[in-house]
Amino acid sequence: GYLDDQFVQLEELQDHANPNFVEEVVALFYKDSSRLLLNIDQALEKKPLEFTKLDGYMHQFKGSSSSIGAKKVKAECTLFRDYCRAGNAEGCMRTFQQLKKEYATLRKKLEAYFQ
């Protein structure tokens, strides 16, 4: 259950004319999300936390994650945003760690998928 129906949609978009579509999308996702994660990491180091900014980053991250169907990662994003809105720094930090773990797992799974 790491990927949801959206991923299936992507698979369906792949055809003989676009044989590597899914792989391309995922590669793009990695690139973009790495950048975002880095930004979030940096932002989380600032004290006090800038929740609005973090929320913004996370919104973006959530958007891309959902585009490829990364269900669990997306769930963590939502949680993170909730904490942001509540101004809960501790919660944000924790959730982010969790998010990174999910993200790492996802990458591994996808790599296996593409083999």
Next chain:
Amino acid sequence: MNFGRGGKGVGAGSMSAAVYGGVSDQFPAGLRVLVVDDDPTCLMILERMLRACRYEVTKCNRAEIALNLLRQNKNGFDVVISDVHMPDMDGFKLLEHIGLEMDLPVIMMSADDGKQVVMKGITHGACDYLIKPVRIEALKNIWQHVVRKKKNEWKDLDPLGSGVEDGDRPQKVSDDADYTSSANEDNWKGTKKRKDGEEEVEERDETSTLKKPRVVWSVELHQQFVAAVNQLGVDKAVPKKILELMNVPGLTRENVASHLQKYRLYLKRICSAQQQQNGLNLAPQDAPYVPLSSLNGFDYQAVAAAGQLQPQSLATLQMAGLGRSGSKSGIGITNVDQKNLFCFENPKSRYGDGRHQQQIANAGNQPNFLHGIPTTMEPRQLAHFQQSSQSFGNLNIQVNTHATNCTSLMMPMAQQQPRGAILNEVAAGNVSRIASQLNPSNGNAGGLVRSVVAENCRGQVYNPVVTQGSSIAVKHPAEFSCSSFPLASTPRIPSIMSKMPTQDDINSRLKAAGGFVPSYDIFSELQQHKSQDWALPSVGLNFDGSQNTHPVQGNFDVSPSVLVNQGISSDQKSEANRNASPAGSVTLLPGQANGQTINQRQSINQHLIGLHVESLPVPKVDRDQNLNSQHTLYSEQFGQDDLMAAILKQQQFGLGAVEPEFDFDGFPMDNLRV
């Protein structure tokens, strides 16, 4: 994919296709879609999906680039899909721009599915709102928006629109090789009528002089439209009568009908925006006006319209606004007074109630822009505004009677303004009020102006009211923080400040008008500031006539600033600002700023500030140099009122709050409290 259009684009055949916007016999294949999203993953997926639907896709990751593409290639796209959250420009702003400038259907999308955001999309005129992740099924149907829009246009242009027979089609289109009505017929069975109409139209286009199916609502045309609507009364305005009143050859009832629809939407948007912002009920009298705040770009139009100041500008603004069907007038006015435009509607209804105006005048919610105005715009916050707006609205009505157009515009404006929102309204309302004042009863000529302003705020093209020359002089410039934008029909926003028709002008106008709604002057001012597309009618600016009735004179200056603030704040917040142009936001300038629309806001604000200072002492002339130039039409009341409103607003907003750039603190208007 072969699109009749895509490939050919030439010759008769392509004409049809071209006319249709690329609808070829293989429609919806070949639909030209522009996708804008800063997320590359999403962009890639969308592109792939759209291509899978056989559409012609162009993708873009920045709003600015997208706008440039659209501008360079006005007829190059059929539909735009845009993300809401983008780093360089807010999606709603883009939406407004597109609606105003190109009048293309725009679909918003976002991972955010909150009701507020979706509502925002709707009020800004988005044709549809998709929640991410977007599924291909959702994209398969987007062609419906294109057809729908075309259909409306066709109807406008082509009287036969609905009556065309299939049989005719084939023959007629036979000229257009590509068109192949037969193909169309197959595809469009369902939308046959439309198609027929379209085809017919196309045929006609080719044969007749009607080249484009779309009617281009120029500023002037829009002003005429608004004038007619105001004359009839917003609620009572029916396309047929409007058409008669306008008396424009070649214009069909359908054209008017669809334009009216957009106008109404705009008004509503303004009103609701204002309402939201203000939280005040619009009115004891006009609740509808409130939306001012939402008017962002549109307000200018409204203002413009009202003030007719700059017929062109207003028209432009409004058109844009209308074209957008609401949306965000990112154009510049944006925050400010979009609502105003809609608010006009309210006033319109009020229009009939001359009494209301009076009442409103008394209410004087507005920050005392209009000194003389009975309405006494108190600095109170919008709440007052609303009331005042109402009164203004009434005023406008009264005034309008003279001006007819102006007041209608004004009215709504007055009502709406909850302060931020009200600005627009105020502008409008002021105008109206002023107008009404001018008129015998209130003596607030300024009211008129305001209305105008308010209208402008809306951004919608309401040039209308003011243009009539009604001295909408919405005095409430101060109040109109929102509306200020609209005032200036001429987009000249930045100049708005200057424009704010020097109160003198306004005063004089008012006098002269005797209830004329100078509002346009204000608009012109606004427009000036606006420089954006908004042709804010410089309506209010005409302040030539020193309005004697309104003490607004001093206030006018305020308005400009108010407007400016709004504009500015709006910019900043973009949407948020609009409505409430929180303190300081331009809203002050109902009269003035309107034209300024947001972009200009900054400049406007500055102007405002300047205006404030200047305007206060000098009711008119000083205010708006621009204004005067712009609209000499309405000057009277408008300038003054607007200025006043603006000033008042500023004060209210605590000028300080307004944009720091303005340094409003100079404003003496304490009453402004918005």
